[in-house]
Amino acid sequence: MKRTGGFRLYPNNGQIQAIAGMLEECRWLYNWALDCRKLAWEHMKEHVNYYDQANLLPYLKEKVRPNLTGVQSQVLQDVLRRVDKAFKAFFRRAKSGEKPGYPRFRGKDRYDSITYPQNPAFRIEKTGLRCDKLVLSKIGAVRCRVHRDIPDDAVTKTCTISRSGDRWFASITYDVPDADVKEIISENVVGLDLGLNHLLAFSDGVFLDAPKWFRASEKKLGIEQRRLSRKKRRSKNRSRQRLRVSAVHRKIHAQRKDFMHKTSRSLVDSFDGVVMEDLRIKNMVRNHHLSKSIHDAGWNMFAGFVAYKAEEAGKHAVFVNPSGTSIECCVCGTPVSKTLSVRTHRCPSCGLVLDRDTNAAVNILGRGLDALGLLTAGTAGRACLNDLVTGAMIQEAPSSPVLAGREG
Ligand SMILES: [Zn+2]
Known part of the structure; x- marks a missing residue:
C-alpha cells in the first residue's frame, strides 16, 4: 500500500544555501534538456529520449557544468525524467487535438522542488524529540517535524524537497x-450522512456538529480580509496585512485537517466498516446551504482519510450512490419527499418519525451493507436493517419532546 506524508523542514542557513544551489543546478539542467530536445526536433526532426540525455550526464558534469557534481545523480536523473514527462504530455495533448502548450523554460526562482527518487539517498532519523531528522545526500541532516508518523515497518520510496515562499x-x-482484512459483521458497520441539521449524522442516531472554532476562525478571516481591502494599494501596510490573511487561512486549513484526522481515526477505530455517500455521483453543490456544509467539512478530504485509514487497518470504507437517501423511508422504503426546511422525516405509511439526517444515514448504511453482501434483498433486508438501527429510532412518537424541541 503506497502512502505519502508531508513534513515541514527547518533547514539552517547553510542548508538553505545548499538546497537553493541544487535547485539552481536542476533548473539549469531542465532548461538544457528542453533546449536540446527542441533543437534536435527543429533542425533534424529527431526525437531525443530520456536515456539519450541521461547518458550525457557524465559529459555535462565534466566538460560543461562542473557544479552539477554537487547534486546527487539520481536527483539529476529525476530532472531529466520531468522533462521527458512534460514532452510526453505535450505530444499526447497535440495528438488528441487539445491546445498543446509547449513545455516551458524555467526562469530564475521558477524551479521549486527536487526529488530523491529512491532510498538510500535520504532517510528519516527519529530522535524521539520534538524534531526528527531527515538525512539528505549532499545536504546532511535537516531538522523536520514528522507530525504524522511513518510506521516503523514502512519502506520509504521517494522524497521531494520543495520550497513554498520562505x-x-x-x-x-x-x-x-497490506493489513490482513478483518472479518466484518453488520452490527459493526456505520452509515454516515453529510447532514443538514448537523455536520454529520450517523446511522446509530449519533450526531457530530462542527466545532465552534469553525465559525470563530471564519469570522476572524472575514475581519482580516475586510482590513486588507481598506489598505492602500501597493503600501507596506497592505503587504503586511496580506501576510496576516494568509496566516489565518493556514490556521483554518490546519484546524480542519486536524479535526478530520481525529474524526476519521475514531470512526475507523470504532467500526469494522464505514459507509459514506459518494458525492461525485450526485452534484449537490448547487444548493447554497449544502455547498457551505460540504465546503466546511471538506468532505472529499475527510472521505479520503477514512478510506486510507480503513485500508491500513484492514477494515472497509464503502461509497454508495446517495440519490434518494434523504427521501426514502428507512423502515418501509416509502418515498417521503421533503423540502430542505423540513428537518424531520415522518412516514405516512409506517409512522416512523426520525431526524431527516439519521433517516438518510440509515439508508446509506443499508446500501453499504448491500454492497458488502451483508444485507439480503427486499423486505428481509429491511427487517435486518431495522434490527440494526432500532436504537436510533423513535417510532410512533409524533409528540416526542426531543424531536419537538429540535423542530422549533
Ligand atoms: Zn416508512
Missing part, C-alpha cells in the same frame, strides 16, 4: 505492508 517541505512516499 518555507520548506518534504513529501515522502512510502510503502506499508
Whole structure:
C-alpha cells in the first residue's frame, strides 16, 4: 500500500544555501534538456529520449557544468525524467487535438522542488524529540517535524524537497505492508450522512456538529480580509496585512485537517466498516446551504482519510450512490419527499418519525451493507436493517419532546 506524508523542514542557513544551489543546478539542467530536445526536433526532426540525455550526464558534469557534481545523480536523473514527462504530455495533448502548450523554460526562482527518487539517498532519523531528522545526500541532516508518523515497518520510496515562499517541505512516499482484512459483521458497520441539521449524522442516531472554532476562525478571516481591502494599494501596510490573511487561512486549513484526522481515526477505530455517500455521483453543490456544509467539512478530504485509514487497518470504507437517501423511508422504503426546511422525516405509511439526517444515514448504511453482501434483498433486508438501527429510532412518537424541541 503506497502512502505519502508531508513534513515541514527547518533547514539552517547553510542548508538553505545548499538546497537553493541544487535547485539552481536542476533548473539549469531542465532548461538544457528542453533546449536540446527542441533543437534536435527543429533542425533534424529527431526525437531525443530520456536515456539519450541521461547518458550525457557524465559529459555535462565534466566538460560543461562542473557544479552539477554537487547534486546527487539520481536527483539529476529525476530532472531529466520531468522533462521527458512534460514532452510526453505535450505530444499526447497535440495528438488528441487539445491546445498543446509547449513545455516551458524555467526562469530564475521558477524551479521549486527536487526529488530523491529512491532510498538510500535520504532517510528519516527519529530522535524521539520534538524534531526528527531527515538525512539528505549532499545536504546532511535537516531538522523536520514528522507530525504524522511513518510506521516503523514502512519502506520509504521517494522524497521531494520543495520550497513554498520562505518555507520548506518534504513529501515522502512510502510503502506499508497490506493489513490482513478483518472479518466484518453488520452490527459493526456505520452509515454516515453529510447532514443538514448537523455536520454529520450517523446511522446509530449519533450526531457530530462542527466545532465552534469553525465559525470563530471564519469570522476572524472575514475581519482580516475586510482590513486588507481598506489598505492602500501597493503600501507596506497592505503587504503586511496580506501576510496576516494568509496566516489565518493556514490556521483554518490546519484546524480542519486536524479535526478530520481525529474524526476519521475514531470512526475507523470504532467500526469494522464505514459507509459514506459518494458525492461525485450526485452534484449537490448547487444548493447554497449544502455547498457551505460540504465546503466546511471538506468532505472529499475527510472521505479520503477514512478510506486510507480503513485500508491500513484492514477494515472497509464503502461509497454508495446517495440519490434518494434523504427521501426514502428507512423502515418501509416509502418515498417521503421533503423540502430542505423540513428537518424531520415522518412516514405516512409506517409512522416512523426520525431526524431527516439519521433517516438518510440509515439508508446509506443499508446500501453499504448491500454492497458488502451483508444485507439480503427486499423486505428481509429491511427487517435486518431495522434490527440494526432500532436504537436510533423513535417510532410512533409524533409528540416526542426531543424531536419537538429540535423542530422549533
Ligand atoms: Zn416508512
